[in-house]
Amino acid sequence: MALIIDLKPGEKILIGEAVITNDSQRTRLHIAGNAPILREKDVLREEDVNTPAKKIYFLIQCMYISSKPDQYFEKYFSTIREIQEAAPTTTVFFASINDKILSGQYYQAMKEARELIKYEQGLIDNA
Numbered sequence: 001m002a003l004i005i006d007l008k009p010g011e012k013i014l015i016g017e018a019v020i021t022n023d024s025q026r027t028r029l030h031i032a033g034n035a036p037i038l039r040e041k042d043v044l045r046e047e048d049v050n051t052p053a054k055k056i057y058f059l060i061q062c063m064y065i066s067s068k069p070d071q072y073f074e075k076y077f078s079t080i081r082e083i084q085e086a087a088p089t090t091t092v093f094f095a096s097i098n099d100k101i102l103s104g105q106y107y108q109a110m111k112e113a114r115e116l117i118k119y120e121q122g123l124i125d126n127a
Contacts, residue, residue, distance in 0.1 A: 002030040003037065012040040014065065036065045042110070052083045053120035057113040060097070064106035076101070087123065090116065 007013060007022040007029065014020075016035040031037060038061070049058045059076045063069035080094050093116040100109035 002032040005029045005031065005037070005039070014038040014040075014043060017065070036107070038065065051117070051120055051124075052079065052086075053113070053117040055079055056083070056097070057110060057117060060101065060106055060109045060113050063101065064110060069104075069106065073101075087120075089123075090119070093119065 005013065005028070007027045009022060009024045009026060011022045012019055013022075013029075015031065015037050044054060044058050044061055046058060049055050056076070056079060059072050059079065063072045063076070066072065080098075084091055084094065093112065097109050097112045097116070100106070100112060
């Protein structure tokens with residue numbers, strides 16, 4: 001079954017290593033295959049990484065779009081160790097995220113990392 005994506009005028013989507021920009025009209029794409037796909041709203045640019053949780057999301061995003069995701073593992077696991085030392089309550093998030101990563105489910109790990117970002121924002125707001 002194909003993935004169906006509706007793009008707004010001017011919206012961008014990443015499919016594999018290609019960035020596709022929609023023209024001036026709404027477009028519906030039917031995509032079949034196993035290429036990594038990210039909508040513009042789900043892409044975190046490196047220059048926007050300004051918190052530890054966003055760094056985690058960015059590293060998982062890199063794993064997702066890379067043909068060699070394991071090249072990011074060392075940096076990812078050293079970063080989560082630092083975060084867990086500073087905020088032990090994040091361990092529950094990393095248990096779930098790590099399961100997804102180790103089973104190659106990078107997109108699902110990114111979804112879990114979005115929850116971590118929300119949790120981190122709550123910690124910051126209450127500090």
